[in-house]
Every structure is written in structure tokens, then in C-alpha cells.
Amino acid sequence: xxxxxxxxxxxxxxxxxxxxxxxxxxxxxxxxxxxxxxxxxxxxxxxxxxxxxxxxxxxxxxxxxxxxxxxxxxxxxxxxxxxxxxxxxxxxxxxxxxxxxxxxxxxxxxxxxxxxxxxxxxxxxxxxxxxxxxxxxxxxxxxxxxxxxxxxxx
Amino acid sequence: xxxxxxxxxxxxxxxxxxxxxxxxxxxxxxxxxxxxxxxxxxxxxxxxxxxxxxxxxxxxxxxxxxxxxxxxxxxxxxxxxxxxxxxxxxxxxxxxxxxxxxxxxxxxxxxxxxxxxxxxxxxxxxxxxxxxxxxxxxxx
Amino acid sequence: xxxxxxxxxxxxxxxxxxxxxxxxxxxxxxxxxxxxxxxxxxxxxxxxxxxxxxxxxxxxxxxxxxxxxxxxxxxxxxxxxxxxxxxxxxxxxxxxxxxxxxxxxxxxxxxxxxxxxxxxxxxxxxxxxxxxxxxxxxxxxxxxxxxxxxxxxxxxxxxxxxxxxxxxxxxxxxxxxxxxxxxxxxxxxxxxxxxxxxxxxxxxxxxxxxxxxxxxxxxxxxxxxxxxxxxxxxxxxxxxxxxxxxxxxxxxxxxxxxxxxxxxxxxxxxxxxxxxxxxxxxxxxxxxxxxxxxxxxxxxxxxxxxxxxxxxxxxxxxxxxxxxxxxxxxxxxxxxxxxxxxxxxxxxxxxxxxxxxxxxxxxxxxxxxxxxxxxxxxxxxxxxxxxxxxxxxxxxxxxxxxxxxxxxxxxxxxxxxxxxxxxxxxxxxxxxxxxxxxxxxxxxxxxxxxxxxxxxxxxxxxxxxxxxxxxxxxxxxxxxxxxxxxxxxxxxxxxxxxxxxxxxxxxxxxxxxxxxxxxxxxxxxxxxxxxx
Numbered sequence: 001x002x003x004x005x006x007x008x009x010x011x012x013x014x015x016x017x018x019x020x021x022x023x024x025x026x027x028x029x030x031x032x033x034x035x036x037x038x039x040x041x042x043x044x045x046x047x048x049x050x051x052x053x054x055x056x057x058x059x060x061x062x063x064x065x066x067x068x069x070x071x072x073x074x075x076x077x078x079x080x081x082x083x084x085x086x087x088x089x090x091x092x093x094x095x096x097x098x099x100x101x102x103x104x105x106x107x108x109x110x111x112x113x114x115x116x117x118x119x120x121x122x123x124x125x126x127x128x129x130x131x132x133x134x135x136x137x138x139x140x141x142x143x144x145x146x147x148x149x150x151x152x153x154x
Numbered sequence: 155x156x157x158x159x160x161x162x163x164x165x166x167x168x169x170x171x172x173x174x175x176x177x178x179x180x181x182x183x184x185x186x187x188x189x190x191x192x193x194x195x196x197x198x199x200x201x202x203x204x205x206x207x208x209x210x211x212x213x214x215x216x217x218x219x220x221x222x223x224x225x226x227x228x229x230x231x232x233x234x235x236x237x238x239x240x241x242x243x244x245x246x247x248x249x250x251x252x253x254x255x256x257x258x259x260x261x262x263x264x265x266x267x268x269x270x271x272x273x274x275x276x277x278x279x280x281x282x283x284x285x286x287x288x289x290x291x292x293x294x
Numbered sequence: 295x296x297x298x299x300x301x302x303x304x305x306x307x308x309x310x311x312x313x314x315x316x317x318x319x320x321x322x323x324x325x326x327x328x329x330x331x332x333x334x335x336x337x338x339x340x341x342x343x344x345x346x347x348x349x350x351x352x353x354x355x356x357x358x359x360x361x362x363x364x365x366x367x368x369x370x371x372x373x374x375x376x377x378x379x380x381x382x383x384x385x386x387x388x389x390x391x392x393x394x395x396x397x398x399x400x401x402x403x404x405x406x407x408x409x410x411x412x413x414x415x416x417x418x419x420x421x422x423x424x425x426x427x428x429x430x431x432x433x434x435x436x437x438x439x440x441x442x443x444x445x446x447x448x449x450x451x452x453x454x455x456x457x458x459x460x461x462x463x464x465x466x467x468x469x470x471x472x473x474x475x476x477x478x479x480x481x482x483x484x485x486x487x488x489x490x491x492x493x494x495x496x497x498x499x500x501x502x503x504x505x506x507x508x509x510x511x512x513x514x515x516x517x518x519x520x521x522x523x524x525x526x527x528x529x530x531x532x533x534x535x536x537x538x539x540x541x542x543x544x545x546x547x548x549x550x551x552x553x554x555x556x557x558x559x560x561x562x563x564x565x566x567x568x569x570x571x572x573x574x575x576x577x578x579x580x581x582x583x584x585x586x587x588x589x590x591x592x593x594x595x596x597x598x599x600x601x602x603x604x605x606x607x608x609x610x611x612x613x614x615x616x617x618x619x620x621x622x623x624x625x626x627x628x629x630x631x632x633x634x635x636x637x638x639x640x641x642x643x644x645x646x647x648x649x650x651x652x653x654x655x656x657x658x659x660x661x662x663x664x665x666x667x668x669x670x671x672x673x674x675x676x677x678x679x680x681x682x683x684x685x686x687x688x689x690x691x692x693x694x695x696x697x698x699x700x701x702x703x704x705x706x707x708x709x710x711x712x713x714x715x716x717x718x719x720x721x722x723x724x725x726x727x728x729x730x731x732x733x734x735x736x737x738x739x740x741x742x743x744x745x746x747x748x749x750x751x752x753x754x755x756x757x758x759x760x761x762x763x764x765x766x767x768x769x770x771x772x773x774x775x776x777x778x779x780x781x782x783x784x785x786x787x788x789x790x791x792x793x794x795x796x797x798x799x800x801x802x803x804x805x806x807x808x809x810x811x812x813x814x815x816x817x818x819x820x821x822x823x824x825x826x
Contacts, residue, residue: 087307141275183468190465210468214475258427
């Protein structure tokens with residue numbers, strides 16, 4: 001952040017990021033979606049998605065990312081939503097009599113996208129959670145300033 | 155499925171390259187522990203913890219390796235032909251379970267590192283230094 | 295009721311992730327507190343239900359067992375797991391009730407209750423896990439939540455204590471993972487009872503036996519650090535006083551037991567091959583903790599630091615009893631009475647210590663909130679100004695000293711008698727001597743804090759709020775109640791746990807054919823859910 005705290009990096013970085021960020025996100029989503037077939041899955045895809053978002057925030061600065069609502073509040077909300085989504089997928093197994101069943105949706109043949117539907121849904125939830133959590137960690141460490149006494153009211 | 159036989163350490167990477175890979179992993183572990191114990195800077199202690207954690211992950215992965223029949227490691231995909239020759243399959247394909255284990259372990263390490271680095275940032279703000287010998291308010 | 299076993303983990307996980315959302319989007323912190331109390335009450339009901347309605351049972355996640363040599367993930371619910379889960383959830387509920395009033399001084403209620411519920415989820419999952427790697431994963435979940443909770447006040451001392459705790463806990467996690475890797479490589483199994491069977495089959499192979507004991511040493515050292523045993527105790531006197539009082543109560547009362555002592559007991563008695571050397575090593579750890587913890591506690595001037603050192607000492611009693619049982623199973627397997635006594639004494643003291651130590655920490659939190667200090671020299675004459683807190687502190691002090699009819703007396707007497715009957719007279723004398731030390735330190739606490747003339751900061755102390763008093767009174771009633779109802783406790787709570795530990799290798803009930811508890815024919819054996 002060379003020109004002031006909130007205006008981001010130089011215009012070269014901004015131009016390249018405009019082109020590349022969408023492909024990074026697409027790659028991340030691909031790794032999350034095909035986690036049950038190729039190496040990857042929820043965690044690694046989530047890390048790549050987080051890297052894409054962090055790139056956008058670094059390149060364009062905090063003001064722009066606030067307008068896109070890439071804030072700590074959104075990160076915390078997506079974090080919790082992802083975890084609760086994973087829990088819902090797990091608890092849906094109770095409808096077919098056991099916890100965390102893999103068969104509550106009819107499955108296709110092996111090596112197709114829907115060949116393991118519960119794992120797919122779980123990967124999606126975990127990908128969202130990990131992306132939001134790592135983005136939140138980045139925000140917490142990079143934009144945190146020692147403010148008025150946090151942690152205690154009195 | 156026939157029983158999973160008791161595996162000794164020589165069946166892992168040991169069969170392919172002797173004990174050298176294990177020695178490297180254990181050497182990394184010792185380096186990490188040395189950094190935790192002997193270094194005075196908070197960040198170096200954190201790096202030591204990281205190195206030790208990854209060294210044990212490396213050790214776990216190495217134990218899962220099995221050199222395959224064509225000179226490279228076999229991928230553990232259970233196709234129809236492999237169902238019939240199960241013992242040979244078990245002996246020639248790498249064990250996928252340690253890989254799943256260390257994935258989880260790496261995520262745990264990430265969580266720990268995120269927490270400890272933010273603790274170190276706040277400690278710097280409170281004490282003004284990263285030196286462990288100065289951060290000594292708690293005694294006795 | 296059996297199918298509800300995973301809910302012991304799922305419910306606090308869900309609650310733990312709902313709390314930050316509620317905390318950010320709700321105006322009033324009452325919603326978050328209500329959610330936390332509801333979740334813990336539900337967990338307590340579930341754990342009581344497990345204790346009452348379920349016999350020894352193994353639950354396969356996903357209904358998938360994986361064939362003859364099971365490779366599925368299992369959760370076990372036998373006597374020992376049910377007892378420890380009940381203790382964890384009970385102390386957790388009372389700590390949450392206490393926190394609703396104590397944590398008003400802090401910001402971020404959503405984060406606090408979220409981390410608290412995650413810690414409880416981790417502890418529950420460690421206790422009911424049937425699978426060595428699940429133990430490690432949920433141990434880490436609980437431990438990381440506790441590192442963050444110790445640092446919750448973000449003052450300089452708390453950050454320093456949390457950093458030290460984190461680094462030492464991180465080292466122990468590395469050591470534990472190393473041990474798990476070695477055990478997996480040797481046996482090819484991660485399921486606890488399968489590992490036990492495979493290790494038993496390996497007894498003849500000398501090279502494998504050496505590796506088994508190396509891995510066992512690593513695991514016992516790692517879990518010994520989590521249980522704050524003496525060579526590895528350095529983190530506890532800094533971490534427990536610096537945490538907020540309800541978190542200190544949880545850490546000292548249940549965390550070091552659920553993820554430290556419980557796993558050590560399972561490994562030593564149910565998984566590893568029976569060995570006198572391992573038993574002696576554990577007995578040595580226990581004795582050293584008892585003595586060193588007691589000696590270091592007597593000279594402390596800070597109330598919470600004294601309580602932390604006395605935790606080390608009391609957990610030493612429990613570990614000593616467990617080690618004694620392990621040694622006797624090899625050296626004198628016919629002495630079933632003494633082995634049963636040692637196990638009963640150890641488990642009884644575990645539950646008692648959870649109750650009275652958390653009560654002591656909650657009282658110290660109430661004292662600190664009212665007077666603003668933890669130094670005992672500055673306190674005095676509190677009994678007149680804060681009657682409820684004073685009475686609860688006295689009850690807890692008498693219980694930990696071992697005054698009849700409070701619960702602490704019975705468990706200490708049983709441990710000392712078991713040591714004497716097994717022939718370890720010096721250790722029995724040492725246990726009694728440490729008990730005298732405990733008497734000294736808590737007489738000092740009572741004299742400095744409760745009796746005498748009210749000092750300056752005590753004169754303006756107000757009584758503790760209702761929520762805090764309620765939690766303390768319930769725990770004090772438990773101290774007295776368990777002491778008065780020891781036979782009932784033994785029959786319903788402790789005996790199934792002792793049976794589970796005594797069954798030895800293959801005692802974790804994932805394999806119904808291999809688990810033969812010494813019970814009568816009317817009690818059904820383990821059932822399992824297997825997909826047809």
C-alpha cells in the first residue's frame with residue numbers, strides 16, 4: 001500500500017488483477033466442486049478462493065472492497081453460515097436413519113459430478129467457510145490497529 | 155477384504171530409499187524443537203513450531219508410500235482388475251489414509267499459526283518488543 | 295437414544311457457530327447468553343439420557359463399518375465415557391450460568407460463548423471418540439479454543455500466558471501426532487479396539503515391541519502435558535490464573551481431565567499391551583505431580599495461582615491411582631478388589647476434583663469481581679460481606695482438604711487405602727503428607743480471605759449477583775451431596791466406568807464379539823448400526 005492507506009497498489013497491479021481475479025475464483029470453485037474426484041476439496045479450494053479475495057482487497061484498497069461488501073462482518077457471517085451448512089448436511093443423514101449418510105440423495109455412476117452428493121455439499125460448505133475464515137484472518141491481522149481498549153468494558 | 159497386515163517401517167519409503175527420508179523428517183523435527191527452545195525472538199519460536207509440525211506431517215506421509223510395480227508409486231484406485239489381486243494391490247499402491255490424516259493436520263496447524271501470530275502481534279503492541287526475555291511479567 | 299450420540303458434538307458445534315452471528319446481529323447480549331445456556335442444558339439432558347438409557351454401545355458414523363476389519367469411524371459410549379461426558383457438561387452448564395453475569399465486563403459476548411461452546415464440543419468428542427485420529431483432531435479443537443479463551447481479556451499478562459500455553463500445547467500436539475503415526479504404521483488401524491487387538495497379537499515380535507513402547511512413551515508424554523503432569527506442567531500456573539474465572543473453572547475442572555487424564559487412562563488400560571513399566575512410569579508422573587504441585591502451591595500469594603498449583607497436585611492423585619491399577623493388572627492380576635478400589639478411587643477423585651476445583655475458581659472469580667484483587671494479603675474478612683460466596687468457598691476448601699462428610703474425603707481415603715493394600719506404603723504416606731499440605735494451603739486461604747478483619751478493598755464489596763451465586767450454590771450442594779451418597783454414586787456412575795477400564799485390551803466396545811464385560815446375562819451387549 002504505497003499511496004496512502006486505502007487506495008491500493010499501482011495501476012499495473014490493478015489492471016492485471018481485473019483480468020486475473022475472476023479466473024482465480026473460478027479455479028477455486030472448480031477445485032471445491034470436484035473435490036471428490038480430483039485432489040483438492042473444500043479446504044484447498046477455500047484457500048484459493050481466499051487468496052483471490054485477498055488479492056482484490058490488496059490491489060484495490062479498503063474503500064473499494066467496502067463497496068463490494070468484503071468486510072469483516074461479511075466474512076464472519078459466511079464463516080458461520082458455511083459451518084452451519086456443513087452441520088445441516090451432516091444432520092440430514094438422520095432422515096435416512098444414520099448420522100452423516102452419503103446416500104440421502106440418489107447418486108449417479110462413479111466419476112461423475114454427482115456421484116457422491118453428500119461429499120459435494122459438504123465440500124461446498126467447507127469451501128465457503130474456509131474462504132471466509134482465511135479472509136477474516138487476513139483482515140484481522142492486516143487492518144487491525146490498536147484501538148481503544150478492546151476486550152474489557154471497564 | 156483380507157486383513158490389513160501389520161506394516162513395519164521398512165514397508166514405507168524405507169523400502170524405496172532406505173532410512174534417509176525418515177532421517178530428514180526427524181532432523182527437521184529436531185531443528186524445529188531447537189528453535190522453540192533456544193531462540194529468543196517470538197517470531198522465531200513460532201517458525202520453530204511450524205517446522206516441527208510440518209516435520210511430523212512429512213513423517214506421516216512418508217510412512218504411506220509404497221513403490222509400485224513399474225518403478226513409480228501406484229495410485230490407490232480400486233478398479234475391477236485390482237479387486238482380484240488384492241494382496242498385491244495392497245502392497246504396491248500408496249496408502250491414502252496418511253494423506254487424509256495430514257490434510258487434517260495441516261489445517262489444524264494453520265489454525266494454530268493464525269492464532270499464535272495474532273497473539274504475537276498483540277504482544278508486540280503491549281510490550282513493545284518481540285524478545286522473550288523481556289516478556290516476563292508472570293513469575294513464580 | 296443411541297442414535298443421538300453424535301448430537302453431543304453436533305449441538306455445541308452448531309451453537310458455537312451461531313453465537314458470533316447472534317452477537318453481531320442482535321442488539322442485546324441476552325440472546326447470545328440464552329442460546330449458550332440452552333445449548334448446555336440440552337447437552338446435560340443428553341448426557342444424563344445416555345447414562346440412564348444406554349448400555350455399552352458403539353456407533354458407526356454413516357452406518358458404515360467397512361467389513362471384517364472395520365475402517366469406519368466409530369463413537370463409543372461406555373461407562374467411562376458416559377461418566378466423563380456427564381461431568382464435562384454439568385460443569386460447563388454451571389460455568390455458562392456463572393459467565394452470564396461475570397462476563398458483563400468484557401466485550402464480544404458472541405465470540406466468548408462461541409469459543410466456549412466449541413471447547414465443549416471438542417471435549418465431548420474426545421471423550422466419545424472410538425478412533426485415535428478423531429481424538430487428536432477434537433483435542434486440537436478444544437485446545438485451540440482454550441488458547442483463545444485464555445487470552446480473552448487481551449491484557450499483557452493474559453497474552454503472555456496464552457502464548458506460553460500455546461507453544462507448549464503445540465509441542466505436545468506434535469509429539470502426539472508422531473506417536474499416532476507410529477502406531478498407525480505398526481498396526482494399520484486407527485480404531486482403538488482394533489489397535490488393542492493388533493498390539494496384543496504383536497507381543498512376540500521384539501522389534502515391533504520396541505516401536506510400540508516408543509510410540510507409547512510419546513503418546514503418554516504428549517497427553518501428560520495436556521494433563522499438566524509434573525515435568526510438563528509449566529504452562530498451567532500461568533494459563534489458569536490469567537483466564538477469566540469461568541474459563542479457569544472449565545480448564546482446571548474438566549479440560550485437563552477430558553483431554554489429558556481420560557485419554558491417558560484409555561491408552562494405558564484399554565489400548566496398550568499390559569505392562570508394569572508403563573504403569574510405574576505413570577505412577578511416577580502422578581507422585582511427582584502430587585508432591586511438586588503441593589509444595590509449590592503452599593507459598594503462593596495469588597489466590598488463583600495457588601488454586602492452579604493445587605490442580606496439578608490433585609490430578610496427580612488421579613494419575614497415581616490409574617498407574618497403580620495398571621501395575622497391579624500385570625503384577626498381581628488376582629487382586630481384583632485392590633484393582634477395583636484403585637480405579638474407583640481415581641475416577642471418583644476425578645469427578646470430585648472437577649466439582650470442587652471449578653467451585654473454587656468460580657468463588658475466586660466472584661471475589662475478584664467484588665474486590666478487584668486476587669492477592670490474598672489484601673483480602674480478609676470476606677465472610678461477613680459476601681456470605682454466599684464465603685460459605686461456598688468454605689465448602690469447597692473442606693472438600694478439597696478431605697473433611698468428612700464432603701466428597702473429597704472419600705476419594706482420597708480410597709486412594710490411600712488402595713495404595714496401602716497394594717503394598718506401596720511409602721506412596722500411601724506421601725499421599726497423606728500431600729493431603730496435610732493441602733490442609734495447610736487451604737487453611738491459609740480461608741484465614742487470609744474469609745476470616746479476620748475486613749480490609750480496605752473488602753469493605754466496599756457487594757454481594758455476588760444471582761447468576762453467580764446460583765452456580766456456586768449448586769456446585770457446593772454437589773460437593774456435599776456426592777459425599778453423602780457415595781454408594782449410590784458407586785453403583786450407578788462409577789461401576790460401569792470401572793468395568794470398562796478393567797476389561798483391558800479390546801475393552802472399547804467397537805467389536806461386540808471381542809468385548810466381554812464381566813456382567814450378568816440380562817444386560818445386553820453392544821449393538822451396532824450396520825447398513826444392510
